[in-house]
Amino acid sequence: MRAVVLRTHTGPDSLVIEDVPDPIVGPDEVLVDIRAAALNRADMMQTMGLYPDPRGTTPEIPGMEFSGHVASVGSRVRGWKAGDAVMAIDAGGAYAERIAVHERQLMSVPASVDVGDAAAIPEVYLTAWDALVVQGGLTSGRWALVHAGGSGVGTAGILIAKAIGARIAVTCSAGKVAACRELGADAVIDYGAQDFVAETMAVTNGAGADVILDVIGGDYVDRNIRSIATQGRIIQVGLMGGGATEVNVGMLLGKRAGIIGTTLRGRPLEQKAALTQRFVREVLPLFDTGALRPIIDSRFPLERIADAHRYMATNANTGKILVDVV
Amino acid sequence: MRAVVLRTHTGPDSLVIEDVPDPIVGPDEVLVDIRAAALNRADMMQTMGLYPDPRGTTPEIPGMEFSGHVASVGSRVRGWKAGDAVMAIDAGGAYAERIAVHERQLMSVPASVDVGDAAAIPEVYLTAWDALVVQGGLTSGRWALVHAGGSGVGTAGILIAKAIGARIAVTCSAGKVAACRELGADAVIDYGAQDFVAETMAVTNGAGADVILDVIGGDYVDRNIRSIATQGRIIQVGLMGGGATEVNVGMLLGKRAGIIGTTLRGRPLEQKAALTQRFVREVLPLFDTGALRPIIDSRFPLERIADAHRYMATNANTGKILVDVV
Numbered sequence: 001m002r003a004v005v006l007r008t009h010t011g012p013d014s015l016v017i018e019d020v021p022d023p024i025v026g027p028d029e030v031l032v033d034i035r036a037a038a039l040n041r042a043d044m045m046q047t048m049g050l051y052p053d054p055r056g057t058t059p060e061i062p063g064m065e066f067s068g069h070v071a072s073v074g075s076r077v078r079g080w081k082a083g084d085a086v087m088a089i090d091a092g093g094a095y096a097e098r099i100a101v102h103e104r105q106l107m108s109v110p111a112s113v114d115v116g117d118a119a120a121i122p123e124v125y126l127t128a129w130d131a132l133v134v135q136g137g138l139t140s141g142r143w144a145l146v147h148a149g150g151s152g153v154g155t156a157g158i159l160i161a162k163a164i165g166a167r168i169a170v171t172c173s174a175g176k177v178a179a180c181r182e183l184g185a186d187a188v189i190d191y192g193a194q195d196f197v198a199e200t201m202a203v204t205n206g207a208g209a210d211v212i213l214d215v216i217g218g219d220y221v222d223r224n225i226r227s228i229a230t231q232g233r234i235i236q237v238g239l240m241g242g243g244a245t246e247v248n249v250g251m252l253l254g255k256r257a258g259i260i261g262t263t264l265r266g267r268p269l270e271q272k273a274a275l276t277q278r279f280v281r282e283v284l285p286l287f288d289t290g291a292l293r294p295i296i297d298s299r300f301p302l303e304r305i306a307d308a309h310r311y312m313a314t315n316a317n318t319g320k321i322l323v324d325v326v
Numbered sequence: 327m328r329a330v331v332l333r334t335h336t337g338p339d340s341l342v343i344e345d346v347p348d349p350i351v352g353p354d355e356v357l358v359d360i361r362a363a364a365l366n367r368a369d370m371m372q373t374m375g376l377y378p379d380p381r382g383t384t385p386e387i388p389g390m391e392f393s394g395h396v397a398s399v400g401s402r403v404r405g406w407k408a409g410d411a412v413m414a415i416d417a418g419g420a421y422a423e424r425i426a427v428h429e430r431q432l433m434s435v436p437a438s439v440d441v442g443d444a445a446a447i448p449e450v451y452l453t454a455w456d457a458l459v460v461q462g463g464l465t466s467g468r469w470a471l472v473h474a475g476g477s478g479v480g481t482a483g484i485l486i487a488k489a490i491g492a493r494i495a496v497t498c499s500a501g502k503v504a505a506c507r508e509l510g511a512d513a514v515i516d517y518g519a520q521d522f523v524a525e526t527m528a529v530t531n532g533a534g535a536d537v538i539l540d541v542i543g544g545d546y547v548d549r550n551i552r553s554i555a556t557q558g559r560i561i562q563v564g565l566m567g568g569g570a571t572e573v574n575v576g577m578l579l580g581k582r583a584g585i586i587g588t589t590l591r592g593r594p595l596e597q598k599a600a601l602t603q604r605f606v607r608e609v610l611p612l613f614d615t616g617a618l619r620p621i622i623d624s625r626f627p628l629e630r631i632a633d634a635h636r637y638m639a640t641n642a643n644t645g646k647i648l649v650d651v652v
Contacts, residue, residue, distance in 0.1 A: 254592065256588050261584065
């Protein structure tokens with residue numbers, strides 16, 4: 001099969017298409033003909049030799065999420081059959097024509113969603129839902145603050161918050177304010193012109209946000225603590241702005257608030273499978289009601305994977321960047 | 327009634343005994359004749375004008391926990407009657423002959439415990455249990471790390487961990503190592519001679535502690551992050567070593583771990599009452615089985631309250647310091 005392989009780790013130029021052997025399909029696994037894959041920041045870090053696939057598979061094929069059709073199933077698989085439209089997030093291997101995935105990590109593509117668009121769903125919706133709802137406890141009436149509101153996770157966060165009756169403020173650059181408003185954010189904070197602490201306290205009538213989803217880190221950590229409500233939870237899902245920082249633990253104590261670090265990729269299979277199954281029950285139905293939808297910024301053919309990565313590095317996208325494998 | 331009143335805030339010398347009016351008893355409240363009160367660090371801070379009673383009652387009577395007998399009950403109280411042996415933690419007013427408390431914050435003194443000793447139970451056992459079990463998720467087989475193992479909360483933490491089948495490491499000064507061992511701690515770390523990060527990783531076979539209860543803060547925060555297990559929880563219940571500190575949020579992310587700040591005193595009545603009722607069901611029975619017991623370091627007559635405070639400031643105690651009101 002054709003696949004994007006990393007033989008060096010010098011950035012986008014390292015992404016080279018090669019012919020490689022088809023994946024070996026274990027008895028609990030499903031072989032999927034990939035229709036489209038989606039880009040993630042972790043893939044960019046992987047091209048630079050940072051954040052590698054924890055399984056260390058050879059050759060190193062990046063790509064964490066995809067959609068397509070089932071080609072064949074392992075001997076113990078009962079839940080899937082050839083031709084099923086599926087999507088999933090995995091630790092790597094998705095920039096390729098075929099991938100073998102554990103059957104419990106696979107999800108059906110919702111009936112209302114095109115198979116070619118579904119690759120935009122798994123990572124951002126699982127991440128935003130797990131952070132906001134499962135770990136953050138976001139419910140109807142509560143306030144979320146989501147940084148990078150125009151990113152894939154940010155846009156998914158906006159739709160999830162509105163779908164469950166919660167309220168949401170997002171931060172973004174000036175160029176993405178209109179898009180975030182259009183998606184339904186209750187408050188959009190232009191981080192270049194406004195202080196998100198002051199704005200969050202203002203829209204929540206001084207109470208602060210009940211849940212904060214942060215991919216930035218750095219000096220945002222302490223500002224998040226100033227923006228969080230009593231008993232609120234700050235869910236740290238990334239550290240684009242740096243990891244070691246001065247933190248006012250005293251304010252965390254006074255507010256009885258918490259900071260929880262999280263990643264999807266580092267979890268063991270059984271936890272990923274459990275999260276996926278709950279997501280299938282609780283979140284996927286909201287695609288067919290129209291409350292949620294894949295949010296796609298742009299698509300590139302697989303041959304232009306390096307260009308797709310260069311585009312992602314500009315931070316110009318609102319929503320996901322896809323690569324069409326076929 | 328006689329009560330200890332704060333008219334100034336210059337430390338132990340501010341603790342002066344006066345004759346003051348009896349408390350007014352609301353319809354949902356119970357009037358208690360106090361037998362003994364227990365000292366807390368928050369009381370020390372209160373004598374210096376820090377951490378005042380959030381209710382701001384006048385005159386300012388410190389003291390957060392007590393035991394005694396019910397003197398009378400408000401018109402809507404059905405759960406208590408005169409003569410019942412009771413104990414409770416409240417926001418203030420316990421360094422006195424009488425106190426009025428909401429009926430849902432009151433607990434029966436376990437049959438096996440002397441009323442005069444029971445004042446040593448509420449604060450340390452509620453704090454240690456809430457932090458380790460309720461918020462930290464400590465269960466049988468898991469490892470806890472508790473700092474200040476010889477303190478009231480530390481000693482309660484040791485007995486709770488052993489009572490539920492968990493394992494516990496504690497840090498303490500050299501002079502308290504023997505006492506912590508005798509209480510049943512699985513590992514006792516002399517913080518003056520040993521590095522608690524290395525010791526915790528060693529006793530947990532490199533996994534780290536699943537729950538850390540910390541009253542210190544300061545540079546312990548970052549060392550706790552290095553000592554925590556994957557998906558572990560650091561429960562910050564105090565900040566004796568300072569509040570603002572450099573924190574490695576990146577490691578929190580990699581371990582999918584969290585830091586949760588908490589206090590009992592700042593919670594609204596309904597949360598205190600709910601916690602108290604759950605404690606009555608889940609923890610108090612362990613006193614009558616012998617698994618838990620009040621751990622009392624020393625007792626002073628009410629007249630010597632200032633001496634009791636001066637003694638607490640030396641950190642020489644293992645377990646609680648009580649004042650006998652009658």
